[in-house]
Amino acid sequence: MSARLTVEEQRLWHAWKIAADTVRQRVAEDVKTSSGLSDQDFSIVTRLVELGDGTLRQNELSASLRWDRTRLSHQLTRMENRGLVTRSAVDGGVLVRITDEGARLVQVARPIHADAVRKHLLHRTEGIDQTALVRVLERLALDSP
Template identity: 50%
Template sequence: MTSSARLTPTELALWHQFKLVGEKVNAAVERDILAASELTGAEFGVLTRLVDLGDGALRQGELATSMRWNKSRLSHQITRMEKRGLVTRAAEDSSVVTVRITDAGERALRPARPAHAESIRANLTEKLTEGQRSALASAFAVLLED
């Protein structure tokens, strides 16, 4: 690794492109989910994890870990979602809180899932050739290695 204090123009341009692409695609996907279901991106993330990872319910700590959020951020999000009737939260004992999707949450999620898939295709995967998708997936795998 180079120890220069400043990024080269090429490195800086790559960094900015990386950030902008992520922000652009995420904003488009979140906008499309909201239009289809009135769920925010964060709400969609919580609800899909409850369904996909926990068959409708997860311990709050597991949910926070799966979202890569700290406990405080998740707690505030769950409070907002409880007010909207999307989830419930119940203490199983003094140290375990379980978050559960409600019927209203399941109803809201139904139109959100296809909107999510369609938006990812329209804003990311279909804009790239198969070779570009493969190269990008390989590059991301390297970047995600520890």
């Protein structure tokens, strides 16, 4: 195999990176503008609501987000300072709990997020076999090739 990408391989790689970054950034901007929640904030508070009914152990939250512990800890500190979550020591770990304010902002952000995903991703991929696209993306997301 060649040490360099072909022109078409480079084109695919750059298109993939730019598309993924652009769509995610646009969705995140819409959510932030409407709710004040950053992309990272939204990821955490929605996980707390969806996976843990408002509460999760920090290591479970880290695993569900695929974030390392340090990154999550720093983000949670920022969110605690803004009154979005609380943390408390429990037997064998740390429990993360969404606050009333965090839960309120989830309710504000969710419809904005849904509209943004539709606008920036789904409407722009109309006419493409979305089932096939999902299969490809899920294959790419697997931990091992």
